[in-house]
Amino acid sequence: MEEFAKLIDRLIYTRSRNQKLDLIAAYLRDTPDPHRGWALAALTGDLEFPNAKISAVRTAANERLDPLLFKLSRDFVGDTAETVALIWEARPQPKDAETGPISVGDLVEQLHNVARKDAPALFAQLLDRHDPDGRYALIKLATGAMRIGISARLAKTAFAQAFSLNVDDVEEVWHALQPPFLPLFDWGEGKTHKPDISDAACFRPFMLAHPLEEEAVDMAEYVVEWKWDGIRVQIVGTRDDVRLFSRGGDDITAAFPDIAENFDAIGVVDGELLVRGDAQGDANTQGSAASFNALQQRLGRKKVSAKMLREAPAFVRLYDILFDGKNDVRALPWSERRPLLDRFQPKLQQGRFDLSKIIAVDDFEQLRLVREGSRDAAIEGVMLKKRDSPYIAGRKAGYWYKWKRDPLNADCVMMYAQRGSGKRSSLYSDFTFGCWNEDGELLPVGKAYSGFTDEELKWLDKFVRQNTVNRFGPVREVEKTLVLEVAFDSIHSSKRHKSGLAMRFPRISRIRKDKPAQEADIIATLRNMID
Amino acid sequence: MRAVETALVTHGHADHARSGHQRVYATPETLAIMDLRYATHDAGCPVAYGEVFHLGPVSISYHPAGHVLGSAQIRLEYNDETVVVTGDYKRRSDPTCAPFEVVPCDIFITEATFALPVFYHPPTQDELQKVLDTLKTNAESCVLIGAYALGKAQRVISELRAMGYDKPIFLHGALAKMCTLYEQFGVDLGELIAVSDAQKTDMQGHIVMCPPSALNDRWSRRLPDPITAMASGWMRVRQRARQRNVELPIILSDHADWTELTDTICEVNPREVWVTHGREEALVHWCGLRQISAKALRLVGRETEDDG
Numbered sequence: 001m002e003e004f005a006k007l008i009d010r011l012i013y014t015r016s017r018n019q020k021l022d023l024i025a026a027y028l029r030d031t032p033d034p035h036r037g038w039a040l041a042a043l044t045g046d047l048e049f050p051n052a053k054i055s056a057v058r059t060a061a062n063e064r065l066d067p068l069l070f071k072l073s074r075d076f077v078g079d080t081a082e083t084v085a086l087i088w089e090a091r092p093q094p095k096d097a098e099t100g101p102i103s104v105g106d107l108v109e110q111l112h113n114v115a116r117k118d119a120p121a122l123f124a125q126l127l128d129r130h131d132p133d134g135r136y137a138l139i140k141l142a143t144g145a146m147r148i149g150i151s152a153r154l155a156k157t158a159f160a161q162a163f164s165l166n167v168d169d170v171e172e173v174w175h176a177l178q179p180p181f182l183p184l185f186d187w188g189e190g191k192t193h194k195p196d197i198s199d200a201a202c203f204r205p206f207m208l209a210h211p212l213e214e215e216a217v218d219m220a221e222y223v224v225e226w227k228w229d230g231i232r233v234q235i236v237g238t239r240d241d242v243r244l245f246s247r248g249g250d251d252i253t254a255a256f257p258d259i260a261e262n263f264d265a266i267g268v269v270d271g272e273l274l275v276r277g278d279a280q281g282d283a284n285t286q287g288s289a290a291s292f293n294a295l296q297q298r299l300g301r302k303k304v305s306a307k308m309l310r311e312a313p314a315f316v317r318l319y320d321i322l323f324d325g326k327n328d329v330r331a332l333p334w335s336e337r338r339p340l341l342d343r344f345q346p347k348l349q350q351g352r353f354d355l356s357k358i359i360a361v362d363d364f365e366q367l368r369l370v371r372e373g374s375r376d377a378a379i380e381g382v383m384l385k386k387r388d389s390p391y392i393a394g395r396k397a398g399y400w401y402k403w404k405r406d407p408l409n410a411d412c413v414m415m416y417a418q419r420g421s422g423k424r425s426s427l428y429s430d431f432t433f434g435c436w437n438e439d440g441e442l443l444p445v446g447k448a449y450s451g452f453t454d455e456e457l458k459w460l461d462k463f464v465r466q467n468t469v470n471r472f473g474p475v476r477e478v479e480k481t482l483v484l485e486v487a488f489d490s491i492h493s494s495k496r497h498k499s500g501l502a503m504r505f506p507r508i509s510r511i512r513k514d515k516p517a518q519e520a521d522i523i524a525t526l527r528n529m530i531d
Numbered sequence: 532m533r534a535v536e537t538a539l540v541t542h543g544h545a546d547h548a549r550s551g552h553q554r555v556y557a558t559p560e561t562l563a564i565m566d567l568r569y570a571t572h573d574a575g576c577p578v579a580y581g582e583v584f585h586l587g588p589v590s591i592s593y594h595p596a597g598h599v600l601g602s603a604q605i606r607l608e609y610n611d612e613t614v615v616v617t618g619d620y621k622r623r624s625d626p627t628c629a630p631f632e633v634v635p636c637d638i639f640i641t642e643a644t645f646a647l648p649v650f651y652h653p654p655t656q657d658e659l660q661k662v663l664d665t666l667k668t669n670a671e672s673c674v675l676i677g678a679y680a681l682g683k684a685q686r687v688i689s690e691l692r693a694m695g696y697d698k699p700i701f702l703h704g705a706l707a708k709m710c711t712l713y714e715q716f717g718v719d720l721g722e723l724i725a726v727s728d729a730q731k732t733d734m735q736g737h738i739v740m741c742p743p744s745a746l747n748d749r750w751s752r753r754l755p756d757p758i759t760a761m762a763s764g765w766m767r768v769r770q771r772a773r774q775r776n777v778e779l780p781i782i783l784s785d786h787a788d789w790t791e792l793t794d795t796i797c798e799v800n801p802r803e804v805w806v807t808h809g810r811e812e813a814l815v816h817w818c819g820l821r822q823i824s825a826k827a828l829r830l831v832g833r834e835t836e837d838d839g
Binding site: 012013014015065066068069072073076077078079082083086087136419425426427461 | 647648649651747748749751752767768769770772773776777778779780810812813816817820
């Protein structure tokens with residue numbers, strides 16, 4: 001427990017990602033099984049103890065401490081775990097009781113086995129055995145809410161780093177394993193092979209595309225598909241289970257039962273999750289998809305209502321196949337995988353799954369025209385896939401390219417600024433900008449924190465500091481004099497914002513020091529850009 | 532707080548000492564600090580620790596509070612009843628000022644900045660050892676310590692010197708004048724260099740000090756890969772430290788922590804405790820639990836959190 005507590009304490013105060021990785025990796029290398037596995041699960045959010053909740057800690061605190069002093073302290077600190085860690089009044093232990101810090105493994109075992117009614121007493125006994133750092137770490141581990149700025153991905157990356165493995169390989173087996181991940185550590189230490197996960201409905205890392213930057217590619221080597229604006233999704237069907245994963249490996253099955261229930265096959269496929277509608281595409285393309293906004297209504301939900309299923313039915317436009325039945329086909333070239341996908345798709349419920357159309361393009365000039373037309377067809381752009389590319393994790397140069405349509409542009413006026421985080425914490429780098437309405441009032445239309453060079457950022461930061469008219473906590477309101485040319489992929493109507501508009505991927509493309517603020521764009525112009 | 536004819540001032544922090552009074556009674560050190568900060572040269576009446584003087588029927592004396600250079604508790608006696616106003620105080624040793632003196636009294640008016648049981652200030656040297664350890668393992672960086680300009684900065688430097696740290700310490704411009712004043716009163720701070728007179732590389736592997744407000748500001752960009760530290764009692768709470776982007780929290784305060792506050796009340800053993808400047812409710816409640824008569828005295832002009 002002492003080592004884990006030290007790790008948590010240092011992670012809290014470490015800002016650099018590399019230093020965080022080093023700290024976690026060193027802990028995972030130096031700590032024996034099963035303790036390190038449980039600790040890793042705590043960091044990735046894979047630990048849960050149904051009977052050991054924060055309310056039990058609160059009960060224990062109120063029994064041991066003066067309730068008003070505890071309450072006042074809790075109000076000040078803002079976090080029950082930290083408050084209890086700081087003010088716990090330890091009692092001397094009875095003679096026969098175990099004293100001193102507990103091991104992570106023993107802690108997990110006791111938390112697993114405790115009955116709900118006994119949890120406060122267990123916490124009291126555990127808190128008595130630890131110092132404030134140990135108490136903090138054990139409450140955080142027990143109650144699951146670490147909130148120390150470590151994502152699951154970062155913890156897995158640290159594991160990979162600790163044992164010189166590829167993080168995508170780790171990600172691939174991760175979902176099939178349970179804490180304390182003994183096969184994972186055995187593999188890491190070279191004692192066994194990579195764990196066999198063929199029967200589990202688990203996530204495989206996605207293959208991703210590079211933006212097209214080279215002038216031209218040889219169209220004899222590439223196929224072209226439309227780039228749809230939904231979310232990439234992976235569907236995994238095994239004999240007993242179907243799972244949907246987002247690009248980051250999050251299990252989103254519960255939010256899309258209309259997809260999962262209609263996937264009745266064994267295999268793993270990759271596609272774009274979309275909602276039925278007519279915003280994207282037209283008669284000449286493939287179409288029948290709603291805007292990203294419509295899909296967004298359905299994302300991030302634990303449960304989905306019948307009304308939502310009816311009004312915003314989801315479907316998947318299939319791009320690729322990773323497993324055909326139980327056969328891993330990822331090493332095959334795209335040109336051999338696609339026919340497998342063509343044969344796989346008819347096994348699925350029609351209307352819920354269709355195939356991404358291959359666009360006939362003879363040469364690069366023609367592709368240029370196709371891409372230019374994608375704005376009219378309200379499609380995000382085109383994808384280029386090398387015919388001989390295997391399906392491999394991550395971005396591999398030369399295999400897949402995305403070529404988005406040219407962005408839209410608008411001249412907006414800077415309204416508010418906020419400091420960035422990490423390396424940018426001393427700089428005002430997040431900007432809210434607006435356009436004029438008919439009454440000559442500026443309304444915010446978006447927020448951007450990229451697109452500028454380091455030099456430009458320095459200039460913008462200086463502008464903010466010299467033109468502040470108001471402060472609202474971390475936010476500065478500035479003199480409405482600076483015009484920013486903002487580039488964005490598309491714009492949609494939105495009820496969330498006063499302007500009624502929401503931009504997709506806005507970034508600052510130019511600082512228009514030459515342009516007076518009065519000549520910035522009006523809201524109506526932006527509204528006309530809605531697809 | 533408004534200007535008055537006669538002011539009794541405990542110490543030089545801005546929430547206790549304002550300018551514009553006609554006559555100010557304070558220790559010579561406090562008067563010098565007020566002159567430096569306000570440049571008003573109010574009619575100062577220097578009072579030595581322990582010296583008794585009279586204002587009308589009230590006899591008055593000043594006693595060390597152990598808070599910052601020149602800080603005093605003020606004892607007032609009238610009709611056989613005595614009141615002690617602590618101003619701000621602490622009980623831990625501080626090489627830059629005289630230690631707190633227990634003054635028996637009927638009514639004890641105590642500060643309450645850290646009057647919650649979460650506040651415990653660990654041994655000073657353990658906290659500063661963290662800085663020295665960090666320097667050892669980060670030769671390319673500097674450790675940038677945010678510390679309040681009056682008291683905290685000089686105490687940190689002085690404690691580091693007492694621990695044998697004799698390398699130059701680099702200072703933000705806002706700290707320089709007060710350090711010079713401390714030195715004039717005989718507090719040896721060793722070699723100090725203004726950051727504006729130094730090259731980036733000079734500061735690698737060294738300690739740089741600045742007021743807390745400069746920690747995350749543009750000013751810090753001139754430093755070699757600074758590791759952000761802050762010396763304050765508030766650093767006891769992790770979330771507070773994180774909010775300020777502190778990487779190396781140094782729990783070190785010029786105020787009494789919970790144990791010091793409660794121990795001092797027991798030691799002084801007054802008939803009645805009045806609580807002000809901070810978290811009055813918790814300390815009044817604690818007194819109630821021990822059958823000590825206590826009430827909250829709400830005063831204007833509470834300190835900012837930088838003064839921790």
